[in-house]
Amino acid sequence: GQNIDQPTEMTATEGAIVQINCTYQTSGFNGLFWYQQHAGEAPTFLSYNVLDGLEEKGRFSSFLSRSKGYSYLLLKELQMKDSASYLCAAYNFNKFYFGSGTKLNVKP
Amino acid sequence: NAGVTQTPKFQVLKTGQSMTLQCAQDMNHEYMSWYRQDPGMGLRLIHYSVGAGITDQGEVPNGYNVSRSTTEDFPLRLLSAAPSQTSVYFCASSPRSRSLEQYFGPGTRLTVT
Numbered sequence: 465g466q467n468i469d470q471p472t473e474m475t476a477t478e479g480a481i482v483q484i485n486c487t488y489q490t491s492g493f494n495g496l497f498w499y500q501q502h503a504g505e506a507p508t509f510l511s512y513n514v515l516d517g518l519e520e521k522g523r524f525s526s527f528l529s530r531s532k533g534y535s536y537l538l539l540k541e542l543q544m545k546d547s548a549s550y551l552c553a554a555y556n557f558n559k560f561y562f563g564s565g566t567k568l569n570v571k572p
Numbered sequence: 573n574a575g576v577t578q579t580p581k582f583q584v585l586k587t588g589q590s591m592t593l594q595c596a597q598d599m600n601h602e603y604m605s606w607y608r609q610d611p612g613m614g615l616r617l618i619h620y621s622v623g624a625g626i627t628d629q630g631e632v633p634n635g636y637n638v639s640r641s642t643t644e645d646f647p648l649r650l651l652s653a654a655p656s657q658t659s660v661y662f663c664a665s666s667p668r669s670r671s672l673e674q675y676f677g678p679g680t681r682l683t684v685t
Contacts, residue, residue, distance in 0.1 A: 468614075506679055551614060553615075558620060559631075560615075562607075562616070564612055564613060
């Protein structure tokens with residue numbers, strides 16, 4: 465089976481750094497994706513890790529440890545517009561398995 | 573480019589009715605997929621296609637059919653709607669061979685009464 469876990473909700477302050485964790489257990493694994501979804505909107509792609517290590521894209525970074533079945537998304541210099549749900553998804557041979565999403569609340 | 577388009581945006585069906593949700597993309601993407609999103613459950617894959625004429629089942633395929641006669645279009649058919657199919661449906665596409673990044677359509681909010 466496939467099991468993707470991430471915290472339901474987090475709160476952070478504008479300008480701060482926040483880390484959203486994701487653990488996965490899948491029967492096969494080819495990569496880990498992160499998407500952002502604002503309320504009432506479609507998900508949009510943030511990052512993708514295939515190999516262990518850190519991928520950096522501006523204020524967003526994503527880390528993967530395949531041996532531990534673990535990933536995190538790091539958001540720096542938080543802005544109010546970062547208030548959204550963040551979805552992690554494990555990819556295995558043409559199929560994407562999404563977690564339930566982490567709702568991030570950014571406070572002034 | 574319009575990207576990924578979905579119609580309709582909203583739909584109300586009675587139990588037992590059938591309907592087709594339309595999805596089209598103009599990016600020449602090989603991979604297309606359908607998801608449903610329910611509160612607290614994230615996105616769940618219904619069906620996917622890796623190219624015209626090729627489709628396969630995802631996590632929750634029961635009650636849904638798909639076909640892929642062209643690269644651009646990937647309709648989702650509800651055979652006999654049930655209240656358990658009340659959900660938000662997203663279509664997505666990906667170039668696959670160049671990148672696995674998925675581009676999502678705006679979604680269809682379906683209510684079955």
